[in-house]
Amino acid sequence: MSELKDMTMKSFKSICLALALAGASITPALAAGAGPSPERQSWTFAGPFGQFDRGQVQRGFKVYREVCAACHSINLMSFRNLAEPGGPEFSQAQVKALAAEYKIKDFDDKGEPVERDGRPADRFPKLFANADAAAATHGAAPPDLSVMAKARSYSRGFPMFVFDAFPGIAYQEHGVDYLVALLNGYTKADDPNWNAYYPGNMIKMANPLSDGQVEYGDGAPQTVVQYARDVSAFLMWTAEPKLEARKRTGLNVMLFLFVFVGLLYFTKKRIWADAH
């Protein structure tokens, strides 16, 4: 493998150079072999009948907005998505008011650049013009979080990875569990950039969460553990906004196919009765 990669690299001298310079920015999605495995969380959206916990996703959005959004965009999401079924399901009025708090870059009817109030149909705005600008501000470009819950994973090794696909014991929440672990992984008080779960342990993002930082209106505990779970659940929704529709459709499809296959079985038996 490494040999093959070397050969690949040979024809990419400039990339080699860039890699050497930016060695620290190599962020493998698979945290295989890098420290402890994330703890498996219990989620309402796991399993064949899984659905998001509205309260949790709403709280998660609040954490995102008040903490993460300072550096991380969710550019694949539109404001209107927040009111759609299967997510936090805020009211239309809430979403309209929320969108209006954002300034969106646009052009007026004379072609002049303007900043106008956001509308529900707008995307969440990008925070930086490009990755270079983001890196210049933060040291490393903070990645967009829209699909982050699916873009990270960890290896469970053989044979567990095989069982993860099995009905009844299926496990699909590696990414979101990794996010929870990561946000709780700042375990060295004297080093805010040391993380137990990040590959290589040194992460550019300093510990972003602290107890009591975000105010919840629904009585949920205002702790890092709770914030981490809530914002990760929210990011699972942004990564997979059609998760509930998919699982519901799956149930209907399965019911239909099981009835259909049963009818075919007896038809086949009848037709073949005299053939063997």
Next chain:
Amino acid sequence: MSGPSTFVPQSALGRWFESRLPIGGLVHSSFIAYPTPRNLNYFWTFGAILSFMLVAQIITGIVLAMHYTPHVDHAFQSVEHIMRDVNWGWFMRYSHANGASMFFIAVYIHMFRGLYYGSYKAPREVLWILGVVIFLVMMATAFMGYVLPWGQMSFWGATVITNLFSAIPLVGDAITTWLWGGYSVDNPTLNRFFALHYLMPFMLIGVVILHVWALHVSGQNNPTGVEVKNVQRDTLPFTPFATVKDSFALVMFLIFFSWWIFYVPNYLGHADNYIEANPLVTPAHIVPEWYFLPFYAILRAIPSKLGGVIAMFGSIAILAFLPWLDTSKVRSANYRPVYRVFFIVFVLTCIGLGYLGAMPAEGGYVLASRLLTLYYFGFFLVILPLLGLYETTKPLPATIADSVLPQGGAKLQPAE
């Protein structure tokens, strides 16, 4: 097996049309009257399942192509647009992505079935070789399809695989540049991969038609490997017998397929492919899709780049010579006790190579890959040629009917 059609349409209009274009007779002789061996087991339903999968991939693929943008700046976003904003887009994409895996699961079962029951032997050599061509085109199609979402694995997988061609002496670099349409995997590469990914399934349809044609000339092999001797006794008409059995098997397969689409849609993918392609950041492990892993392991097992490339392509090309490498007169492994053991070890070897293909190429993994690669080629080049000369086979049943019908009281369903 299928002689001149005796099909006569019922209506006058049908007879008028049939005398000008006998398509009704073609369908009738191919899918209704076509005699199928009475003793086929469920491993023989994968041909129908594969036909279904090809059509399903084409239909979902065409819908996806209507919403996808093959440009390095938009490809990743357009796939997410499909997942979020296109009605039923998530269903189309998950069906298509998992459909590729289902296609390969079905084709591997189909191929191992052929290997076990000796379906490649005379007079089915051309049928088998057409199958190898289908497999190759399928692999090229799947590889190019995986590049389209333009995630990290898309980009780096494309980079590694296209770089293999640079191992060719003298002209390698020129070929690689030509394949890329530039000096690295970039927008021209993505564009041509999209064009070819759309084209190749239709080439597949063409080869599949030849494959089915060849099948209907020689007739199906069967679990005994004994040829049909008496059409009345040994076979059943395709419809209703094979039709209903294939339908049942297909719907069973659809239940399996649906589990992946609706409940574990990302299991067979790689998390890195939800990170947009970035030429400046190399993933820690570049791994191809699971169905390429055995071949990837063979590639990496050879300690020379050119040697690895030759071994990898050779591991597929060797299948085309199988009809002449296997010297045994007996087709079915049911009657070849020693071959049966070597066959089972061969299946385990392929699975083992698949596992090793996903592991880093270091330490014991490399040694294991080399041993299994040795067995892979040894199976075809040493075991199969010699075994046919020395193996003592079990006695074959006189006819297909004898192997399934109860002694004496056979109730016969004559083929039409």
